[in-house]
Amino acid sequence: MKIKNSLVILLVMAFGVFLFQVYKQHQTQGSLNKTAAYYNTNTPDEVGASNVVTAIVVTYRGLDTLGEVTVLFLTAMIVGYILRHGGKEKPMKNNTSEILITAANVLIPGSIILGVYVFINGHLTPGGGFQGGAIIGTAITLMILADPLGSVKKAVLHITESLSGFTYILIGLAGLLFAGGFLDNRILPLGNLGNLLSAGAIPLIYSLIGLKVGTELSSIIASINETGNKTA
C-alpha cells in the first residue's frame, strides 16, 4: 500500500510539473488569432446572430452540435438500459417533506419559463439550448424530488425528445436543399440583427435542442429515481 501511495504522489507531481510548464510558457495574447478574427468579423453578416458563441455552436460548427446531442441521447438510452432490470418493486411511502412539496409547486413553473426564455433568446443573450435545457431538467428533477413515486410520464419525455431530434435533422436537411449546406441557418430570412425573430433558423434549432436536452436530462434523472425506488 505504501508503494502504491508513493506511486500516486509521483504521478500527480509529474502531472503538476507538466502543467507548470504549460503555465510558464503561456503568454497572454494581444490580438485574436485567425479563426477567432474570422468568426468575430463575419458573424453579423453571414449568420445574423448577436451571440457569436451561438453562431459557432449552431451554424459554423453545427455538425459537432448534432454529434453532441447524439452523445447525450446515447447516454440517456444507455442509462435507461443499464438501470432497466432494477429488481423487485418495493412498496415505498411517499415521505417527502411538506416544505419541499410547497416550494416545488412555487418554483417549477418559474423554472420552466426561465428555461424556455433562455433557449429562445440563445442567439441574442448569453445562454442557449443546452443551458435552457439544463434549467428545465432542474425543474423536472425538483418535480421528481417532491413526488418520487410517479407523476413524471417517461413516455411523454421520450416522444418530445424524439420529435425534436427528428425535426432538428429535418431542418439540417432543409439547409442542404434551400441554402448553402447541412444545418445552414439561411433557410429563413436573417432579419434585423438583435431582434427575437432574426438569425434565420437559429432560434428554431436552439429551441429544439433545448427541448431535447431538457427531456434527456429529465429521463436520466427519472431512470435513476425509478431504480432508487426498487430493491435488488
Next chain:
Amino acid sequence: MNLTIDKIALLLGMSLMLIGLWGGFTQKNLLKIILSFSIFDTGLNILIVALGYLPGRTAPIIDGSAVTPENLALVAIDPVPQALVLTAIVIGFGTTALLLAYALKLNQHKKSLDINQFTDLKW
C-alpha cells in the same frame, strides 16, 4: 509575480485538475472517484476558457452600445474556446451520468461502493 486574471484562472484550473487526479487515484469510494473525475473535468474547462482570454476585452455578444457589429473583432474575446467548453460540459455531464448509473448497478450487486470489493477483473 504579476498575476493577471487569466493567470489566476489558469492556476485555479490546474489546481482543480491536480486535486481531481489525486482523488481519482487515492479514494476508495466509487462516488468519490466519480466526484474526482467531475472536479478534473471542471478544472480542464476553466483552463480552456482561460486560454481564450484577451486583456481588456469583453464577451463576444453584440449589445448595440459597447459591442457593435463593426468593432466586434476589436473589443471581443476569442469565442472558439467558449463554444468548445460548451460542448465539453455537456459531454462531461453525459459521462458522469453513465458513471453514476454504473455505480448504482454495482452497488445493487455487491451492496458496497468500495472499489476494493470489485476484484472480478483482478489477477
